[in-house]
Amino acid sequence: MSKRIFITGIGVISAIGKNASETLSSIKTASSGVGEIQYLQTVHKGKFPLCEVKYDNTQLCELANIDPKTRITRTSLLGIIAAQEAWRSAGSPVLGDGRTGVFSGNTVGGMDKTEHFYADFMQDAQSGDIKTMLSHECAESTERIADSLGATGMVSTISTACSSAANTIMLGARMIKHGLLDRAIVGGVDALTKFTVNGFNVLQILDEEYSQPFDENRRGLNLGEGAGFIVLEAEGIAKEEHILAELVGYANSNDAFHQTASSPDGTGAFLAMKGALDVAQIEPSQIDYINVHGTGTPNNDLSEGFAMQRLFGENIPKFSSTKAFTGHTLGASGGVEAVLSVLALQNKIIYPNLRFKTPIAALGGKMIPETALLENQDLTYILSNSFGFGGNTSSLVFKAYK
Amino acid sequence: MKKNIYINGLGNISPQETFYQAMGETVVKAEGAFMTCQEPNYKEFIQKKLLRRMSRIVRMGLATAHKALEDASHPPLDAIISGTAWGCVKDTEKFLETIIEHNEAYLTPTAFVQSTHNTVAGQIALLQHCNCYNMSYVQGNVSFESALIDAMLLFYDNKASNILVNGIDEQTEKLGILLERLQCAKAGERVMGEGAACFILGAEQTSNTYAQLTGATMLYRPKDKTSVKESIQRILEEANLDAQAIDLVLTGNQDQSLEKELCTNAEFSSYKKLCGEYPTSTAFATAIAAQLLKGDPSTKKALEINKKDVQHILIYNNHQDVNHSIVLLSKVDN
Amino acid sequence: MEELIEKLKVQIIKQLNLEDVEPSEIDPSKMLFDEDNELGLDSIDALELIVLLDKEYNIKIKSQEEGKSIFQSLTTMAEYILQHQQ
Numbered sequence: 001m002s003k004r005i006f007i008t009g010i011g012v013i014s015a016i017g018k019n020a021s022e023t024l025s026s027i028k029t030a031s032s033g034v035g036e037i038q039y040l041q042t043v044h045k046g047k048f049p050l051c052e053v054k055y056d057n058t059q060l061c062e063l064a065n066i067d068p069k070t071r072i073t074r075t076s077l078l079g080i081i082a083a084q085e086a087w088r089s090a091g092s093p094v095l096g097d098g099r100t101g102v103f104s105g106n107t108v109g110g111m112d113k114t115e116h117f118y119a120d121f122m123q124d125a126q127s128g129d130i131k132t133m134l135s136h137e138c139a140e141s142t143e144r145i146a147d148s149l150g151a152t153g154m155v156s157t158i159s160t161a162c163s164s165a166a167n168t169i170m171l172g173a174r175m176i177k178h179g180l181l182d183r184a185i186v187g188g189v190d191a192l193t194k195f196t197v198n199g200f201n202v203l204q205i206l207d208e209e210y211s212q213p214f215d216e217n218r219r220g221l222n223l224g225e226g227a228g229f230i231v232l233e234a235e236g237i238a239k240e241e242h243i244l245a246e247l248v249g250y251a252n253s254n255d256a257f258h259q260t261a262s263s264p265d266g267t268g269a270f271l272a273m274k275g276a277l278d279v280a281q282i283e284p285s286q287i288d289y290i291n292v293h294g295t296g297t298p299n300n301d302l303s304e305g306f307a308m309q310r311l312f313g314e315n316i317p318k319f320s321s322t323k324a325f326t327g328h329t330l331g332a333s334g335g336v337e338a339v340l341s342v343l344a345l346q347n348k349i350i351y352p353n354l355r356f357k358t359p360i361a362a363l364g365g366k367m368i369p370e371t372a373l374l375e376n377q378d379l380t381y382i383l384s385n386s387f388g389f390g391g392n393t394s395s396l397v398f399k400a401y402k
Numbered sequence: 403m404k405k406n407i408y409i410n411g412l413g414n415i416s417p418q419e420t421f422y423q424a425m426g427e428t429v430v431k432a433e434g435a436f437m438t439c440q441e442p443n444y445k446e447f448i449q450k451k452l453l454r455r456m457s458r459i460v461r462m463g464l465a466t467a468h469k470a471l472e473d474a475s476h477p478p479l480d481a482i483i484s485g486t487a488w489g490c491v492k493d494t495e496k497f498l499e500t501i502i503e504h505n506e507a508y509l510t511p512t513a514f515v516q517s518t519h520n521t522v523a524g525q526i527a528l529l530q531h532c533n534c535y536n537m538s539y540v541q542g543n544v545s546f547e548s549a550l551i552d553a554m555l556l557f558y559d560n561k562a563s564n565i566l567v568n569g570i571d572e573q574t575e576k577l578g579i580l581l582e583r584l585q586c587a588k589a590g591e592r593v594m595g596e597g598a599a600c601f602i603l604g605a606e607q608t609s610n611t612y613a614q615l616t617g618a619t620m621l622y623r624p625k626d627k628t629s630v631k632e633s634i635q636r637i638l639e640e641a642n643l644d645a646q647a648i649d650l651v652l653t654g655n656q657d658q659s660l661e662k663e664l665c666t667n668a669e670f671s672s673y674k675k676l677c678g679e680y681p682t683s684t685a686f687a688t689a690i691a692a693q694l695l696k697g698d699p700s701t702k703k704a705l706e707i708n709k710k711d712v713q714h715i716l717i718y719n720n721h722q723d724v725n726h727s728i729v730l731l732s733k734v735d736n
Numbered sequence: 737m738e739e740l741i742e743k744l745k746v747q748i749i750k751q752l753n754l755e756d757v758e759p760s761e762i763d764p765s766k767m768l769f770d771e772d773n774e775l776g777l778d779s780i781d782a783l784e785l786i787v788l789l790d791k792e793y794n795i796k797i798k799s800q801e802e803g804k805s806i807f808q809s810l811t812t813m814a815e816y817i818l819q820h821q822q
Contacts, residue, residue: 199514
């Protein structure tokens with residue numbers, strides 16, 4: 001019999017708050033994090049909104065308890081803040097015995113610093129602060145996080161675009177199941193950069209207004225930034241008083257349709273959701289709520305909607321996209337939404353899909369997400385979806401610990 | 403449950419002539435601070451209209467995948483797992499340069515789309531029409547090992563019969579300048595390289611099997627030498643071997659004292675003289691170790707190995723005492 | 737018009753990195769995005785063409801939808817440029 005995997009800690013920072021409790025109260029008061037660009041230096045300021053974490057790097061250093069003179073990327077700062085919170089909420093276990101792994105996902109590593117360096121480098125190949133490049137690789141922020149926690153078990157980084165963090169959660173669970181680790185701190189982080197903002201802009205999938213996931217008139221996504229981490233512990237290691245929820249299902253698949261677009265029938269999304277239910281050994285009808293990927297792009301929401309119809313038939317569970325609150329935090333999104341899933345189970349609530357007005361006609365006009373905060377919900381299973389470029393699709397199933 | 407895992411196919415692009423054969427007639431030696439790959443004619447495997455968008459790393463990744471699959475007689479894949487530290491450098495540079503040069507105007511999506519670290523794994527899935535498990539690891543010098551360990555877990559879970567695993571990294575001119583400025587690359591002292599090595603791992607031995615993958619692990623900031631030794635010993639124990647059973651150590655390290663203390667019966671060879679230093683160089687080491695165990699004489703010659711019979715090879719790479727990796731391969735009876 | 741079409745051919749080959757394609761091989765009346773077209777252009781190429789018009793001709797196209805009719809063939813592209821260039 002394989003070990004159960006418990007979630008004993010959560011930590012999150014995003015446009016709607018610097019920790020789990022702020023995040024929850026922003027959601028309860030329907031305060032979205034979308035807004036005019038304040039922090040990122042870009043020519044697009046005023047043209048479209050972003051979901052920025054509302055602190056500059058100096059303030060983030062304070063939150064992370066790091067000397068502001070330290071050479072550190074925004075990516076690492078966000079990651080450290082959320083991972084530390086997760087670790088503290090798990091009762092601050094000592095991690096130096098080599099049995100705690102740290103797995104983090106991100107898409108562009110230390111690009112926020114690299115793009116400044118590169119402007120100097122392009123003027124003169126010998127100019128610019130070369131040490132900046134030491135923080136460019138995706139692995140750097142993960143190692144910083146591990147070091148800040150003193151964890152010495154396996155450390156690895158996953159980059160599967162917007163499903164990165166979901167995949168680290170799956171990896172941590174599998175490592176624990178096989179007895180390679182007792183505990184894993186898993187999730188993801190991404191900071192907003194000119195690189196990503198321009199990349200999504202040129203793909204013409206950014207909304208110039210506030211995004212409307214799963215709406216007939218959706219125009220695109222709002223990019224966000226942040227980090228979300230959870231602590232996974234093996235049955236027998238997890239202390240009863242710290243158990244928040246259980247991770248029971250996970251699956252990873254590939255849409256194998258197009259480098260950036262989702263297949264019209266949502267094959268990858270269907271396979272990921274189905275696979276996660278199979279691992280959890282539950283029926284579709286047992287899912288109480290789906291935290292959908294729901295980016296707000298015409299392509300994703302349609303494809304994901306079809307996949308949901310294929311798996312759930314007429315009986316689509318309650319669902320919503322929390323990206324209307326947090327924006328699309330890319331490599332972090334699976335981690336941020338894992339934290340939200342645990343908070344939903346703990347607080348017996350279902351989140352509203354902000355700004356939804358009209359159901360998507362191509363989905364039969366019947367797929368209506370929750371539009372108001374639902375309280376006192378009897379929740380047992382939550383499905384969380386994370387899909388990305390390169391066809392990467394992943395789904396997780398969280399179970400209430402009762 | 404632990405299980406036997408075999409290397410049943412491989413494709414290897416490296417600074418040596420390793421694509422069309424196990425190892426070229428003449429061994430290429432490093433000149434200056436860099437070694438670059440000897441690349442095949444990509445038009446043989448990739449459609450022209452797709453090729454036009456692909457940077458070198460994507461081409462190398464796809465060509466080695468094609469070769470490895472062909473070599474293994476095209477088994478259906480249950481997972482595609484990629485390891486790359488630097489990712490798609492060329493396209494990242496291209497997109498970044500346009501942003502800076504034109505002040506965030508006149509940008510085109512191609513470079514951005516192909517700059518993501520999961521491009522190669524995604525493209526393999528796309529070309530092979532594979533909806534299976536798909537993962538990309540970007541953990542510096544243990545990116546390939548992360549991929550290998552993930553694959554091993556999938557076999558143990560009975561989730562897979564055949565898995566494609568690769569380790570890929572590309573050099574560019576700009577990256578070269580940065581590496582020199584960081585003093586990572588230094589002519590005569592520290593030669594930087596690049597390469598793409600792709601493997602088809604299988605749960606069953608075939609007539610084409612190169613070797614058995616008997617173990618792999620990675621360590622993060624181990625507290626001392628002893629804990630590294632203990633980890634190696636644990637991997638050996640799990641394979642029912644002791645350190646004396648190791649015939650050959652392919653080492654990536656300048657300081658070889660640890661492996662020499664431990665493997666007293668082994669010969670030692672520094673594999674990086676053939677491929678240069680790069681984060682996924684252990685994928686190259688794994689490829690040549692597999693060729694050697696299958697009995698290829700040219701690889702043995704290139705590594706200057708004297709032993710007649712090599713049964714077990716340990717690959718050990720220590721990156722700045724932060725990331726250590728250990729891969730163990732054993733000969734199979736064909 | 738003819739001159740513009742020839743210029744466009746060279747620019748498109750460069751922008752889309754059409755290795756081994758000679759300008760003479762592109763038929764100005766042929767559908768650029770047709771599946772039968774050996775150029776094999778797709779939605780990403782359409783975005784590349786939008787940038788090309790912006791960069792080389794200072795013509796801004798708002799959406800891919802709008803691009804579809806403009807990028808039907810080299811001829812329609814050239815006509816659009818002639819009409820909209822200041």
